Amino acid sequence: MVTGTPPAREERRQRAVEGLLLTSERDEGLARVTRVARLLFDVRFSTVTVLDGDRAVFPAAAGITAEPMPRRQTFCHTTGELDETLYVADARRDPRFADLDLVASGQVVFYAGVPLHDGHGNVVGTLCLFDDRERELDHEQRRALADLAHWAQSELTASTEMAAAERVQASMLPSAPLSPEGWQISGVCLPALAVGGDFFDHGVTDGVADLVLGDVMGKGTGAALVGAGVRAAMRGTRAAVAAGVDLGVTSTQVARALLPDLESTGAFVTLLHLAIDLDDGWTRFVDAGLGLALVARADGGVETLGSEDLPFGIVVEAHWTEQRLSLAPGDRLVVFSDGLLDLLEDDHEWAGEIAALVREAASVDDLLQRVVTLTQEGAPNDDVTVLAAFREPA
Amino acid sequence: MIEIDVTTDSQGIGVVVPKGRLTMVSAPQVRSTLEQLVDAGTARIVVDLAETTFLDSSGLGALISALKTARKAGGDLRIARPTEAVLTVLRLTNLDKVLRPRDTVEGAFYV
Numbered sequence: 001m002v003t004g005t006p007p008a009r010e011e012r013r014q015r016a017v018e019g020l021l022l023t024s025e026r027d028e029g030l031a032r033v034t035r036v037a038r039l040l041f042d043v044r045f046s047t048v049t050v051l052d053g054d055r056a057v058f059p060a061a062a063g064i065t066a067e068p069m070p071r072r073q074t075f076c077h078t079t080g081e082l083d084e085t086l087y088v089a090d091a092r093r094d095p096r097f098a099d100l101d102l103v104a105s106g107q108v109v110f111y112a113g114v115p116l117h118d119g120h121g122n123v124v125g126t127l128c129l130f131d132d133r134e135r136e137l138d139h140e141q142r143r144a145l146a147d148l149a150h151w152a153q154s155e156l157t158a159s160t161e162m163a164a165a166e167r168v169q170a171s172m173l174p175s176a177p178l179s180p181e182g183w184q185i186s187g188v189c190l191p192a193l194a195v196g197g198d199f200f201d202h203g204v205t206d207g208v209a210d211l212v213l214g215d216v217m218g219k220g221t222g223a224a225l226v227g228a229g230v231r232a233a234m235r236g237t238r239a240a241v242a243a244g245v246d247l248g249v250t251s252t253q254v255a256r257a258l259l260p261d262l263e264s265t266g267a268f269v270t271l272l273h274l275a276i277d278l279d280d281g282w283t284r285f286v287d288a289g290l291g292l293a294l295v296a297r298a299d300g301g302v303e304t305l306g307s308e309d310l311p312f313g314i315v316v317e318a319h320w321t322e323q324r325l326s327l328a329p330g331d332r333l334v335v336f337s338d339g340l341l342d343l344l345e346d347d348h349e350w351a352g353e354i355a356a357l358v359r360e361a362a363s364v365d366d367l368l369q370r371v372v373t374l375t376q377e378g379a380p381n382d383d384v385t386v387l388a389a390f391r392e393p394a
Numbered sequence: 395m396i397e398i399d400v401t402t403d404s405q406g407i408g409v410v411v412p413k414g415r416l417t418m419v420s421a422p423q424v425r426s427t428l429e430q431l432v433d434a435g436t437a438r439i440v441v442d443l444a445e446t447t448f449l450d451s452s453g454l455g456a457l458i459s460a461l462k463t464a465r466k467a468g469g470d471l472r473i474a475r476p477t478e479a480v481l482t483v484l485r486l487t488n489l490d491k492v493l494r495p496r497d498t499v500e501g502a503f504y505v
Binding site for chain 2: 197215217263266267268270289290291292307308309310311314315338347348382
């Protein structure tokens with residue numbers, strides 16, 4: 001329970017409500033709770049109510065289409081103030097509520113509301129039952145209502161954590177394309193869930209563009225945590241890579257450093273690391289089992305990039321080998337995660353389709369926009385990530 | 395959920411047949427089935443992939459993790475009869491070198 005003078009308490013509570021970041025995904029979880037509550041207690045409707053400033057809003061409601069209403073016109077205002085479960089068997093005979101519009105109009109006679117708290121004890125919402133006849137809840141029912149409130153509270157706060165994680169992960173992706181003279185380099189990462197196991201990174205050090213695309217096995221939060229670690233480890237090699245150290249050597253070092261973490265979490269990572277000399281297009285790369293990259297040559301040819309090397313996290317004794325290629329003016333390089341394969345007509349013969357997509361694009365931005373559109377239309381159940389480097393024609 | 399047939403042959407080799415899509419949804423179930431087999435003393439396992447229509451990275455993860463578990467227990471995990479879709483994924487990730495596809499379930503431990 002949160003103490004303090006009422007105004008200070010209300011201010012803190014309001015900040016907590018604003019921190020909830022009401023999102024449609026979270027609302028679906030809450031909607032489930034209200035649907036179950038309505039059925040279980042056989043009431044006219046059930047809502048999750050959030051008091052936002054002088055309004056009451058309803059992120060979830062079953063049995064009614066609930067529009068925001070003035071806070072003073074709600075039972076929940078009182079439940080929140082009391083910070084305890086409130087049972088009102090007959091609101092018409094309770095002077096606190098008899099004058100509410102809902103009661104005066106005959107819509108609501110019975111009310112029960114349980115305050116929902118955030119991790120700091122602020123009342124951020126209420127789970128409510130409403131009926132148009134007088135009701136009492138027995139001991140068993142009161143316990144069931146408390147259980148449902150507990151569920152609603154987890155939905156309300158857990159998804160807040162998820163939204164925060166989503167923002168953090170998004171902020172770890174490069175925020176702007178690279179546009180060194182003569183090149184366009186950019187990527188996009190579209191997680192299937194709020195957060196995902198795909199990531200990409202790019203940067204320029206001493207005239208060398210360093211590009212990484214990684215795909216951590218699995219999806220969701222676990223994969224995202226592992227991905228953040230891999231990204232950091234790869235970044236740590238940038239200076240060495242720019243200075244000309246063999247990518248096979250840096251990859252082997254990174255893989256060995258990551259192995260204990262990958263083993264203990266049962267994860268592995270497929271990854272492609274490229275170092276492009278921006279002056280002359282000389283490119284070195286390591287493919288750790290990603291296998292999904294190609295160059296659409298200016299002259300119409302298509303070359304896929306692949307290797308015999310394993311993903312990170314499979315066996316201790318694995319090694320990685322640097323390979324080389326040259327990007328001439330007009331050549332277009334693209335690297336992507338396997339989520340994109342789901343969106344193709346034929347995922348066995350991906351090279352032709354991807355090459356066509358790359359060639360049709362007016363620019364890297366246009367290519368990425370096409371990928372976004374494909375993803376929105378196809379709704380794949382895997383993360384989709386694409387990273388591209390186009391060398392402008394001479 | 396995915397349907398998984400589990401049998402043990404006369405040589406004490408476990409044969410596991412996941413039927414359907416081996417993805418993020420079904421991978422935990424496949425993984426725990428395989429781990430339970432190893433825990434119960436069957437460390438030599440053939441995963442018959444003839445009826446596995448699709449494999450994603452989570453599915454691969456389940457196989458790789460079970461492979462490690464089986465090897466730690468002194469056994470091995472082998473795969474047999476992968477479909478073209480599954481083979482594509484194995485080849486892309488080069489994991490066909492670690493999980494070398496075998497032509498038959500019966501011969502998986504003798505080839």
